[in-house]
Amino acid sequence: MNSYSIAYATLLGLGCLLAGPSSAQEVKQDPWSPSREAKISPVTQAQLDSADKNTANFLLTNGNYAQTRFHPARQVNRDTVKNLHVAWIFQTDVKESMETSPIVVDGVMFVTTSFSHVYALDAKTGQQLWHYNHKMAPVTTFCCGPNNRGVQVLGDLVYLATLDAKLVALNAKTGDVVWKTDIADPELGYSETMAPTVVKDKVLIGTNGGEYGIRGFLRAYDAKTGKLVWNFDTVPEKSVGVWATKDATGRDMHRDIAAEKAQLAKSGDPYAKLGGGVWQNPAVDLATNRIYFVVGNPSPDLDGAVRPGDNLYTDSLVALDLDTGKYVCHFQYIAHDVWDLDAVSPAVLVNVRSKDGKSIPGVIHAGKTGHIYVHDRKDCSLIRFSEAMVPQENMWVLPTKEGARMLPGANGGVEWSPIATDPDQGLAYAINLHQPMHYRVENSAYPNGKLWLGGAFTAIADEKQSGNITAVNYDTGKIKWQVKTPEPMIGGILATAGGLVFTGEGNGKFAAYNSSTGKELWSFHAGAGVNAPPSSYMVGGKQYIVVGAGGNTQVNFRRGNNIVAFTLD
Amino acid sequence: MGGKPVWFIACGVVFAALSSANVRPALAQTIAEKVEVCAGCHGQGGKPIDPMTPIIWGQQSGYIYIQLRDFKRGDRKNEIMRPIAASFEKEDMLAIAEYFSNKPWPDLGQARSPKDVAERALRAEHSVGCTGCHLDHFQGSGTVPRLAGQSREYLTKTIADFRTRARGNNPGMSDLMLATPTDDLAALEDYLAGL
Numbered sequence: 001m002n003s004y005s006i007a008y009a010t011l012l013g014l015g016c017l018l019a020g021p022s023s024a025q026e027v028k029q030d031p032w033s034p035s036r037e038a039k040i041s042p043v044t045q046a047q048l049d050s051a052d053k054n055t056a057n058f059l060l061t062n063g064n065y066a067q068t069r070f071h072p073a074r075q076v077n078r079d080t081v082k083n084l085h086v087a088w089i090f091q092t093d094v095k096e097s098m099e100t101s102p103i104v105v106d107g108v109m110f111v112t113t114s115f116s117h118v119y120a121l122d123a124k125t126g127q128q129l130w131h132y133n134h135k136m137a138p139v140t141t142f143c144c145g146p147n148n149r150g151v152q153v154l155g156d157l158v159y160l161a162t163l164d165a166k167l168v169a170l171n172a173k174t175g176d177v178v179w180k181t182d183i184a185d186p187e188l189g190y191s192e193t194m195a196p197t198v199v200k201d202k203v204l205i206g207t208n209g210g211e212y213g214i215r216g217f218l219r220a221y222d223a224k225t226g227k228l229v230w231n232f233d234t235v236p237e238k239s240v241g242v243w244a245t246k247d248a249t250g251r252d253m254h255r256d257i258a259a260e261k262a263q264l265a266k267s268g269d270p271y272a273k274l275g276g277g278v279w280q281n282p283a284v285d286l287a288t289n290r291i292y293f294v295v296g297n298p299s300p301d302l303d304g305a306v307r308p309g310d311n312l313y314t315d316s317l318v319a320l321d322l323d324t325g326k327y328v329c330h331f332q333y334i335a336h337d338v339w340d341l342d343a344v345s346p347a348v349l350v351n352v353r354s355k356d357g358k359s360i361p362g363v364i365h366a367g368k369t370g371h372i373y374v375h376d377r378k379d380c381s382l383i384r385f386s387e388a389m390v391p392q393e394n395m396w397v398l399p400t401k402e403g404a405r406m407l408p409g410a411n412g413g414v415e416w417s418p419i420a421t422d423p424d425q426g427l428a429y430a431i432n433l434h435q436p437m438h439y440r441v442e443n444s445a446y447p448n449g450k451l452w453l454g455g456a457f458t459a460i461a462d463e464k465q466s467g468n469i470t471a472v473n474y475d476t477g478k479i480k481w482q483v484k485t486p487e488p489m490i491g492g493i494l495a496t497a498g499g500l501v502f503t504g505e506g507n508g509k510f511a512a513y514n515s516s517t518g519k520e521l522w523s524f525h526a527g528a529g530v531n532a533p534p535s536s537y538m539v540g541g542k543q544y545i546v547v548g549a550g551g552n553t554q555v556n557f558r559r560g561n562n563i564v565a566f567t568l569d
Numbered sequence: 570m571g572g573k574p575v576w577f578i579a580c581g582v583v584f585a586a587l588s589s590a591n592v593r594p595a596l597a598q599t600i601a602e603k604v605e606v607c608a609g610c611h612g613q614g615g616k617p618i619d620p621m622t623p624i625i626w627g628q629q630s631g632y633i634y635i636q637l638r639d640f641k642r643g644d645r646k647n648e649i650m651r652p653i654a655a656s657f658e659k660e661d662m663l664a665i666a667e668y669f670s671n672k673p674w675p676d677l678g679q680a681r682s683p684k685d686v687a688e689r690a691l692r693a694e695h696s697v698g699c700t701g702c703h704l705d706h707f708q709g710s711g712t713v714p715r716l717a718g719q720s721r722e723y724l725t726k727t728i729a730d731f732r733t734r735a736r737g738n739n740p741g742m743s744d745l746m747l748a749t750p751t752d753d754l755a756a757l758e759d760y761l762a763g764l
């Protein structure tokens with residue numbers, strides 16, 4: 001063997017090692033399954049703009065740019081849903097937490113798994129067309145699971161953000177990499193689990209890392225080249241704000257403003273390591289060219305002593321100009337949060353009743369607090385907040401070294417799970433957790449990209465946990481109906497023009513409910529936690545409902561590796 | 570994907586060729602030389618000589634890299650490891666981490682914990698959410714270590730060091746360990762060692 005051969009063999013051998021199974025959660029399916037071309041036409045911006053009216057496809061993570069998760073197909077409805085049955089089940093190669101929103105384009109489905117795998121499937125049969133197995137960098141830093149929430153397609157490219165903080169564009173037909181961009185340094189606590197939103201040749205992406213002392217951002221990358229177009233720091237250099245003492249609902253947060261001011265004089269503005277991740281997709285207002293999204297918790301989560309001020313724009317709704325990324329407005333739900341009861345469920349654009357009863361463009365967000373907040377889209381101001389969907393007790397007691405009991409627990413209320421809405425009924429549908437917890441505080445210095453909680457949230461062993469599905473009238477703030485579930489709910493929900501909502505539970509139950517009353521009309525047990533948002537689409541004249549059943553890391557629900565599609569007989 | 574058959578065939582060809590020519594890749598030789606010293610404590614076959622020394626064979630590569638980095642920086646204190654890590658550059662650390670992560674995890678033959686201990690351990694896990702980072706079956710991923718089957722004595726010492734913050738390179742872990750009663754932690758140590 002000559003030196004060239006040795007070098008070549010070395011490289012190839014190393015490549016083989018690196019390309020091999022990368023995690024204990026990988027389960028090999030058929031390693032010889034052939035790769036086929038996905039026969040889809042390029043997705044146009046016009047198609048994306050009108051996704052809310054498209055019964056055949058599911059083009060965006062939350063259905064459409066307004067993120068209503070309301071699908072207009074009505075073949076599966078209150079009368080026919082009893083005949084819903086499994087059309088096919090696809091087993092991925094990764095048995096770990098599954099949070100993907102299936103995207104469907106012209107009969108081709110794109111799903112993702114933990115560790116940033118992507119599959120293209122025949123949406124009618126579940127047959128695999130191609131599989132992208134991302135070569136993960138050794139350093140990944142993430143809280144709450146190696147999740148991925150999905151992709152989006154524009155033109156002939158599929159866009160994916162990966163756990164090792166890269167943005168990748170794949171050829172939609174073949175799954176081959178077209179371009180790849182580093183978003184941020186995972187060694188400093190950055191990672192990606194959200195699906196990108198692609199609009200007007202821009203790929204919009206946020207970041208995780210609020211548990212690691214990052215400085216959060218929302219960015220736009222050029223969809224054709226992967227070059228950065230603009231960056232918006234979710235924590236401005238002046239993060240102190242107005243020293244707010246009350247939360248969005250008017251309750252006192254027991255801040256020691258004098259102590260915070262003394263700390264500010266000593267250590268300065270804490271903006272550089274203040275967290276502020278963006279977990280979920282922005283909503284896009286095509287009429288005003290604005291985007292609306294929510295920003296997560298400050299770092300460290302529970303120890304406010306080291307981060308004086310309101311910690312802007314953590315725990316906030318924020319609006320930006322789509323073309324430039326310039327700030328438009330914000331509304332902070334909890335200033336100087338020390339409970340991690342932040343804002344993670346994606347914002348939704350709907351018309352709402354103003355305080356004087358007029359129908360105006362609104363934006364709503366379901367909080368970890370258990371309230372649905374209703375805002376005026378013009379200036380982000382709060383119009384109303386809903387009745388609490390979960391028990392609230394002892395709010396806002398400050399965390400202590402020994403642990404202070406407060407409800408809701410740190411996962412919510414509503415976690416990252418997207419809500420659904422039915423604009424005709426004026427209802428928002430949210431899934432909630434009820435997890436009584438102790439909030440404990442500890443003090444430690446910034447740990448260079450390591451886990452930085454500033455304490456711990458601990459579930460109280462002898463207090464029962466549960467969940468619920470709640471329909472809220474966002475024009476009145478009143479709860480219309482509520483279905484209790486035996487376990488906390490995390491994943492997502494879908495409403496359809498058939499008068500139904502679909503959602504799943506950690507125990508494997510996936511069910512359809514009458515969207516007006518909450519009456520259960522159909523259910524299926526998937527064998528693993530159904531903790532992902534469902535999608536709907538039509539192919540061959542039949543409507544399908546599809547959902548991932550892979551369990552959940554964060555709440556430790558039974559893992560699986562299934563994508564399950566249902567249709568009518 | 571269609572690449573899988575090619576992957577397997579290519580690997581087979583490479584290893585067959587290397588084996589028949591009795592030639593070892595230069596990079597592997599370099600790493601092998603660099604890691605020779607490790608076997609003195611971590612064991613020739615991956616079983617540590619002293620139970621207070623962790624298993625590193627089959628450990629997550631990102632975790633090994635970060636620990637080497639932290640030994641060098643002084644963020645993690647250890648008189649033996651600091652001078653060893655001090656001589657490594659980032660590329661060395663990544664290569665060493667990759668080398669050990671590709672080794673098989675050794676079975677120390679530690680007994681499975683009895684049912685009552687396991688139940689107590691899982692209650693503790695449920696309270697602080699260990700598997701949120703260490704993942705299902707405590708296998709770890711990336712920069713989060715595998716805990717399943719780790720040396721019982723090492724687990725005990727590490728958790729104790731987190732509680733006193735003597736292990737100072739992960740304050741989040743210190744916070745979580747301080748929030749967990751010591752009896753529950755003892756159960757967790759037994760349970761993890763026996764997995």
